[in-house]
Amino acid sequence: MMNALFPDVVVNGETIPPAAIAAEAQNHPGPRDKPGIAWRKAAQALTIRALLLQEAARRGLQAEVHELAPGRFETEDEATIRTLLEEAVEPPEVTEAQIHAEWARDPDRFRSAPLWDVSHILCACDPRDETASAAARARAEALLARLDGDAKGFAATAARESECGSKSAGGALGQLGPGDTVPEFEAALRGLDAETVTPDPVQSRHGWHIIRLNAVAPGAVLPYQTVAPKIAQALEKAAWTAASRAFIAELADQSDIQGATLDPI
Incomplete structure (x- = not known):
């Protein structure tokens, strides 16, 4: 049931239950006097989840659940979303020039422990x-x-x-x-x-x-060769995150979303 403060969230005809949004809101802290912020963040997170699961279903993907740690496994939805992103997201390759430029921007950031x-x-x-x-x-x-x-x-x-x-x-x-x-x-x-x-x-x-x-x-400034692998890892993670966001934005542009927004909250 829709109300003015917390409207129904519908993603391509699929309604996300208010109870699911309320449960998800516990993972999105916000000001105590503004409960609507946590609700909107939760609605956004579940909208993204719905978009990804719908796209995985459209592609007919079959996911294998992975063990994350001894005795702790992915949920089926987590496995499905991971499989989709592995297939759909192709971040640009990080080059040696980019790694060196990031280091050269401020070598003093990379020090041994004090x-x-x-x-x-x-x-x-x-x-x-x-x-x-x-x-x-x-x-x-x-x-x-x-x-x-x-x-x-x-x-x-x-x-x-x-x-x-x-x-x-x-x-x-x-x-x-x-x-x-x-x-x-x-x-x-x-x-x-x-x-x-x-x-x-x-x-x-x-x-x-x-x-x-x-x-x-104070820790000594580390040479480029020592820190290059960690810089590469950070740049690769940032590139993957940017590519994932672009993929989700593309799905959203092609979808009918009511009651939620993917804009920053």
């Missing part, structure tokens, strides 16, 4: 316990206010006050690279200059941290 020499003071708590978390944060803020900023003062405070095993080393964690610590801690490191301390305590699953970046060794 290394951070880090110390911290931990005020431990379970972040799910609001009372304990508030108390630990207040304690961390008080310690931060008393720190004098130099490495010696930080190490002495960590040795007295930190609730991490690193306190025996003055809070020193040694050299860390990307992925060596929890995401919140790493994000704070990336925002620090060498020989500086986080201006505010940083929360993680372990509690509240005061973090000092003692030194940083």
Whole structure:
């Protein structure tokens, strides 16, 4: 049944049930005060799915379901859409000149991983316990206010006050690279200059941290030969995505679609 806010979606005479759109909308977050955005995104996604499945049926395609991971398989619809796109989408080949041009645009983007020499003071708590978390944060803020900023003062405070095993080393964690610590801690490191301390305590699953970046060794710029395969992979993925969108747009132009749009939302 059609209403003004959520009209029926019909693709070449095939009506997409409102219940299916409502279920799909759970996968498309939008502003809480604008539920229509999630609905329209869901309607668009299911319209594209209908267009692809209809085209696969028109071509008489037979799809073989693939195992995506141990014990996890594609649905029949996913297999059908994959088979159609493999047959219909032919992105242009990425050339060596394109790969080199992408690298030359800014070689500085392609670096080896940095290394951070880090110390911290931990005020431990379970972040799910609001009372304990508030108390630990207040304690961390008080310690931060008393720190004098130099490495010696930080190490002495960590040795007295930190609730991490690193306190025996003055809070020193040694050299860390990307992925060596929890995401919140790493994000704070990336925002620090060498020989500086986080201006505010940083929360993680372990509690509240005061973090000092003692030194940083930025990653070296990698040579073209090293990064060319990854650049090629990224360009090939972008080319395939563009070609897929063009194919879907062509199907839409040839179709009768009511209640949904393929325009960006």
